[in-house]
Amino acid sequence: MLFMNEFLEEHWDDMRTFLQKVSNPDSELEMARFDGYVDLPLRLAVLHSLLVDIISPMKLETINNLQPLPSILNQITEHLSPGVPQMRLQQQVQPTEQVPSAPAHRPTPWTRQGQTRKQVARAQSVPASERHHRHPLKRQTSTTELTDTSKPMNISSPDQNMTVKPAPAPVPWIIEQHQINHVQEETSLLDKHAQELSELRLGVEQVTDRELEMAKRLEDFIIVSQEQQTQLQAELQELRSVLALREEQLASATFRLGVIEEEREEDERKLSVALAAAERMNVLEEQFAGLLKDMQQLNTAHGDSLRTS
Numbered sequence: 531m532l533f534m535n536e537f538l539e540e541h542w543d544d545m546r547t548f549l550q551k552v553s554n555p556d557s558e559l560e561m562a563r564f565d566g567y568v569d570l571p572l573r574l575a576v577l578h579s580l581l582v583d584i585i586s587p588m589k590l591e592t593i594n595n596l597q598p599l600p601s602i603l604n605q606i607t608e609h610l611s612p613g614v615p616q617m618r619l620q621q622q623v624q625p626t627e628q629v630p631s632a633p634a635h636r637p638t639p640w641t642r643q644g645q646t647r648k649q650v651a652r653a654q655s656v657p658a659s660e661r662h663h664r665h666p667l668k669r670q671t672s673t674t675e676l677t678d679t680s681k682p683m684n685i686s687s688p689d690q691n692m693t694v695k696p697a698p699a700p701v702p703w704i705i706e707q708h709q710i711n712h713v714q715e716e717t718s719l720l721d722k723h724a725q726e727l728s729e730l731r732l733g734v735e736q737v738t739d740r741e742l743e744m745a746k747r748l749e750d751f752i753i754v755s756q757e758q759q760t761q762l763q764a765e766l767q768e769l770r771s772v773l774a775l776r777e778e779q780l781a782s783a784t785f786r787l788g789v790i791e792e793e794r795e796e797d798e799r800k801l802s803v804a805l806a807a808a809e810r811m812n813v814l815e816e817q818f819a820g821l822l823k824d825m826q827q828l829n830t831a832h833g834d835s836l837r838t839s
Contacts, residue, residue: 578603581599582603585617586617590619594619600619601619604619
């Protein structure tokens, strides 16, 4: 109501013309002339649909605690679309009855003096692109019957000297703009956190897959390394056996070489002795030959002496 009051005070001249056009059943509205104002019924209809959608799934006890809002919404639904099902209440109020706890209608500054208040339906229906799927709104024309349509309506400007009443206490079904912004921020943060969480989960899954793949590769590498190590150990054992055999053969060859060296030394010693003996034999043979020669000479000389004697 405070929003509507401020809106009417700010755009009073245009709204007065608009209300005069709407109240006249013989006039044809040119929507282009009232661009920006004719969507007020649309906003109210959307607000009604949103409230119905929010309150309908609630528990019966919670709906009863929100009275008289559910009853008012049911009455609006009954007037707009009689065939649409209404919200269930603990004590269903008949459409013809007035809700006891509903606020009494106050006379507005543009109400004509002495005129009986009558129900006026919306002059502009909700556009087809904005119709709610649960509560379709149909185009309706004004049903107000004016006794004198030739005279302009006596619509007075809002009294600026009226005492502004303090804002009413908040009720459960009214959500302040800062609360809506806070809820939207929390929702965006939750969506952002959910997206980050999904990205983290995807990253964790990728890291887990990589870890599993690396673990499998490591296991295969360990198996191959163990097989290669076993093969190398077998080859090393074989080489050690061959080395031991070669060392044994080398020791035997070394021993035989020592024996051969000793035999060679013995042979050299014997050879030296034999050479010395051969030299002595040669000397003795030379001496013997000399003696034989001397003996021949002596024999020759003795024979000559004998012949001469």
